[in-house]
Amino acid sequence: MADRAQPLNLSVWAGGLAAALILTLTLGTIAAVLARAEGSFALGAGDLAAIRFTLVQAVLSGVLSCVLAVPVARALARRRFVGRAVLVTLMGAPFILPVIVAVLGLVMVFGRAGWVSGALGLFGLPPVHIYGLHGVVLAHVFFNLPLATRLILQGWLSIPAERFRLAATLGMTPRDVARHLEWPMLRATLPGAFMVIFLICTTSFAVALAVGGGPRATTVELAIYQAFRFDFDLSRAAFLALIQLAISGAAALLALWVAVPQATGAGLDRTVERWDAARPGLRVLDGALIILAALFLLLPLTAIALRGLPEVLSLPAGVWQAAWRSLCVAGLSVIVTVVLALSMTLAITGLRNRALAKGIEVTGYLAVAASPLVIGTGLFLIVFPFANPADLALPVTALVNAVMALPFALRALVPAAQEVEARFGPLADSLGMTGWHRLRRLTLPRLRRPLGFAAALAGALSMGDLGVIALFADPDAGTLPLLLYRLMGSYRMDQAAGVALVLLGLSLLVFWLFDRGGRVDADL
Amino acid sequence: MKYLLPLMLLATPVMAQDKPVLTVYTYDSFVTEWGPGPAIETAFEATCGCDLQFTAAGDGAALLARLRLEGTRTRADVVLGLDANLTAAAAETGLFARHDLGDVAYDLPIEWEDDMFVPYDWGYFAFVHDADLSAPTNFRALGDSDLKIVIQDPRSSTPGLGLLLWIKAAYGDAAPEIWQGLADNIVTVTKGWSESYGMFLEGEADMVLSYTTSPAYHLIAEDDASKVAAPFDEGHYLQVEVAAAVASSDQIDLAHEFLRFMVTDGFQSVIPTTNWMYPAVTPADGLPEGFETLITPQTALIFPAGEAAEARDLALDEWLTALSR
Numbered sequence: 001m002a003d004r005a006q007p008l009n010l011s012v013w014a015g016g017l018a019a020a021l022i023l024t025l026t027l028g029t030i031a032a033v034l035a036r037a038e039g040s041f042a043l044g045a046g047d048l049a050a051i052r053f054t055l056v057q058a059v060l061s062g063v064l065s066c067v068l069a070v071p072v073a074r075a076l077a078r079r080r081f082v083g084r085a086v087l088v089t090l091m092g093a094p095f096i097l098p099v100i101v102a103v104l105g106l107v108m109v110f111g112r113a114g115w116v117s118g119a120l121g122l123f124g125l126p127p128v129h130i131y132g133l134h135g136v137v138l139a140h141v142f143f144n145l146p147l148a149t150r151l152i153l154q155g156w157l158s159i160p161a162e163r164f165r166l167a168a169t170l171g172m173t174p175r176d177v178a179r180h181l182e183w184p185m186l187r188a189t190l191p192g193a194f195m196v197i198f199l200i201c202t203t204s205f206a207v208a209l210a211v212g213g214g215p216r217a218t219t220v221e222l223a224i225y226q227a228f229r230f231d232f233d234l235s236r237a238a239f240l241a242l243i244q245l246a247i248s249g250a251a252a253l254l255a256l257w258v259a260v261p262q263a264t265g266a267g268l269d270r271t272v273e274r275w276d277a278a279r280p281g282l283r284v285l286d287g288a289l290i291i292l293a294a295l296f297l298l299l300p301l302t303a304i305a306l307r308g309l310p311e312v313l314s315l316p317a318g319v320w321q322a323a324w325r326s327l328c329v330a331g332l333s334v335i336v337t338v339v340l341a342l343s344m345t346l347a348i349t350g351l352r353n354r355a356l357a358k359g360i361e362v363t364g365y366l367a368v369a370a371s372p373l374v375i376g377t378g379l380f381l382i383v384f385p386f387a388n389p390a391d392l393a394l395p396v397t398a399l400v401n402a403v404m405a406l407p408f409a410l411r412a413l414v415p416a417a418q419e420v421e422a423r424f425g426p427l428a429d430s431l432g433m434t435g436w437h438r439l440r441r442l443t444l445p446r447l448r449r450p451l452g453f454a455a456a457l458a459g460a461l462s463m464g465d466l467g468v469i470a471l472f473a474d475p476d477a478g479t480l481p482l483l484l485y486r487l488m489g490s491y492r493m494d495q496a497a498g499v500a501l502v503l504l505g506l507s508l509l510v511f512w513l514f515d516r517g518g519r520v521d522a523d524l
Numbered sequence: 525m526k527y528l529l530p531l532m533l534l535a536t537p538v539m540a541q542d543k544p545v546l547t548v549y550t551y552d553s554f555v556t557e558w559g560p561g562p563a564i565e566t567a568f569e570a571t572c573g574c575d576l577q578f579t580a581a582g583d584g585a586a587l588l589a590r591l592r593l594e595g596t597r598t599r600a601d602v603v604l605g606l607d608a609n610l611t612a613a614a615a616e617t618g619l620f621a622r623h624d625l626g627d628v629a630y631d632l633p634i635e636w637e638d639d640m641f642v643p644y645d646w647g648y649f650a651f652v653h654d655a656d657l658s659a660p661t662n663f664r665a666l667g668d669s670d671l672k673i674v675i676q677d678p679r680s681s682t683p684g685l686g687l688l689l690w691i692k693a694a695y696g697d698a699a700p701e702i703w704q705g706l707a708d709n710i711v712t713v714t715k716g717w718s719e720s721y722g723m724f725l726e727g728e729a730d731m732v733l734s735y736t737t738s739p740a741y742h743l744i745a746e747d748d749a750s751k752v753a754a755p756f757d758e759g760h761y762l763q764v765e766v767a768a769a770v771a772s773s774d775q776i777d778l779a780h781e782f783l784r785f786m787v788t789d790g791f792q793s794v795i796p797t798t799n800w801m802y803p804a805v806t807p808a809d810g811l812p813e814g815f816e817t818l819i820t821p822q823t824a825l826i827f828p829a830g831e832a833a834e835a836r837d838l839a840l841d842e843w844l845t846a847l848s849r
Contacts, residue, residue: 104726318557
């Protein structure tokens with residue numbers, strides 16, 4: 001390894017710089033808020049209850065999303081059918097919706113007056129009651145099942161076709177395949193998938209409250225919100241943000257420690273054929289699973305689309321300007337995410353010091369667990385003395401959105417890059433492939449699929465996220481999500497529904513373009 | 525990136541030259557194209573020889589938090605959109621200047637005397653429901669009924685805090701009892717008004733916490749008379765929205781001119797059908813057609829500015845205790 005010290009150093013430096021940037025955004029913004037704070041702070045009973053509720057709902061949401069995602073991902077991995085690619089893309093949509101839209105979509109389907117309750121009513125059954133902890137978990141599974149499914153599906157597709165061929169030759173049953181091929185893959189994939197979902201759920205606030213049914217569903221983020229705008233107690237807000245980060249940092253370390261990297265042999269990238277899954281019973285089972293998951297995820301989306309459809313053509317012109325600004329922010333976000341994620345991935349896989357590599361990786365996951373309110377406020381405090389925050393609204397929003405998408409990008413890239421190193425590293429070393437050459441000829445082509453997925457997620461997430469723009473925005477230069485919130489705040493729920501549909505369509509388009517670009521030759 | 529950046533710069537507004545700039549911080553919904561902002565900007569700029577620029581920051585509470593963050597270095601000349609409950613805390617910051625308006629004949633349900641904060645509109649909190657529902661006439665009857673309501677969290681929403689103070693002002697020490705009665709009526713508590721109102725319109729609840737003026741929006745803007753507000757016999761809590769000049773402003777004369785303009789017809793006549801509130805000074809032409817259909821509460825409840833903060837903290841504890849069971 002010493003003989004390729006030069007390029008390695010470069011990538012380590014780039015990765016380290018990226019990690020430093022994220023630390024500035026997370027810890028730096030907390031420090032900025034603390035610096036402005038007066039007085040001390042002690043945790044109250046209410047804060048402890050908020051921490052407990054946050055942990056419980058995040059663990060449940062993460063576990064349930066992953067447990068449900070495994071059979072769905074397996075069904076998608078071993079079946080081919082018309083419209084599969086479209087379904088996989090569409091099923092990713094809940095993850096990229098603005099929360100306020102997703103909540104209304106869920107309520108239209110699962111609420112007291114929703115479609116499910118209506119159907120139950122036909123049989124004389126009482127309406128479903130989604131408000132409570134189970135509602136919070138339902139909503140979070142709705143958001144995150146698609147992500148978990150995609151991450152696990154990625155794992156399934158990384159098992160070389162030759163393995164399944166060999167398994168078929170040996171006459172392995174589905175059970176044997178599960179034990180020898182699929183379980184080791186899940187051991188490597190699940191902890192990471194659980195971790196990112198856990199992290200994203202720890203900062204939940206508006207969703208948790210809306211379907212949580214009342215103040216019992218108080219999360220740490222809501223406590224931060226209260227400290228900031230109700231009591232203007234900045235030290236309390238900063239300390240709660242630190243606690244939130246500490247919980248998340250511990251969770252990330254634990255997940256990385258539990259995950260066992262997979263040691264697969266190399267394959268020749270053939271199309272996977274699954275002789276073991278040809279039994280009729282399994283076909284029916286997989287079909288049923290795919291239909292159920294699709295219904296659960298697509299019904300609320302359909303409700304949103306139906307609600308917005310009559311409004312789309314009569315939307316005010318400002319909508320299209322906001323859409324354009326959102327696309328610019330998303331484009332910038334994609335670039336920043338890809339640069340950060342790639343340099344961190346190369347540093348993580350290239351570093352011989354495992355502790356340092358893990359340190360860089362954990363840093364990458366931290367940002368998603370940082371309180372958006374504290375990041376926004378901290379950045380505001382940092383920027384304010386030097387510039388008018390409104391002038392920087394769009395770039396700052398793009399940067400924060402990019403960093404928020406980083407954990408998902410890393411989750412997709414790091415395992416793939418480690419595999420490339422394991423499978424092709426020795427060959428490349430023996431050929432003397434180093435530096436740019438190695439990156440361009442070996443690493444990047446092999447990472448094209450996860451890179452496309454990472455870019456797709458970053459772009460779509462950035463489209464749908466309100467981000468920090470609410471704190472920085474110029475009245476005349478809002479993004480699409482901001483416009484949507486403002487329309488709703490002015491009674492214009494119908495127009496807001498139209499904007500939601502435009503936003504959903506554009507986010508999906510952005511997602512599809514990048515994701516497709518990453519797998520022009522593949523059939524994921 | 526090299527193509528994106530110039531495009532993004534194009535998206536930011538160009539500063540007007542020469543004229544003095546008056547910067548007004550206000551809440552989000554004020555500045556939208558369907559809010560009062562654009563019409564007021566045109567009307568004021570026609571006489572002031574200045575460039576009026578709005579900066580939007582969340583809602584009333586977020587507005588005050590932002591001003592506190594910025595301190596005396598703030599670019600704001602005027603802050604518009606604080607709630608009367610916040611004026612004591614706002615005055616305490618020492619960031620605001622006294623106004624020079626003298627006696628104004630306000631059309632408020634209460635006497636208004638404040639040497640710093642000038643009211644520009646007001647409204648009552650109320651539960652809004654479909655016209656065909658026979659609504660309860662007070663909180664006890666609501667608590668005894670099977671009706672479902674959606675409300676907002678007082679920690680993150682202005683109307684949510686309004687309901688807290690409403691029940692506290694009407695029932696005092698019996699407030700916890702009222703909340704316990706309401707607990708099984710509350711479908712859910714949302715972060716902001718928009719989520720609640722959206723859920724109500726989707727049929728998720730029978731009633732939603734909003735304003736007595738909400739039905740006017742549906743009637744005037746949508747020609748829909750199906751929404752009404754329920755009159756409660758213990759009275760309704762009053763929300764008064766105010767503005768003040770910022771003491772550190774470098775355009776202090778212009779800021780005072782704006783406050784004087786604020787209580788004239790040029791400003792006040794825009795309010796009813798853009799902000800959907802009652803104007804603080806009824807314009808010469810009266811209220812728009814449709815406002816006469818709204819309920820007019822007999823009793824206006826409100827805590828004096830100095831007592832609001834204390835009442836708020838106590839009421840929040842009671843609320844959390846009653847609803848966390």
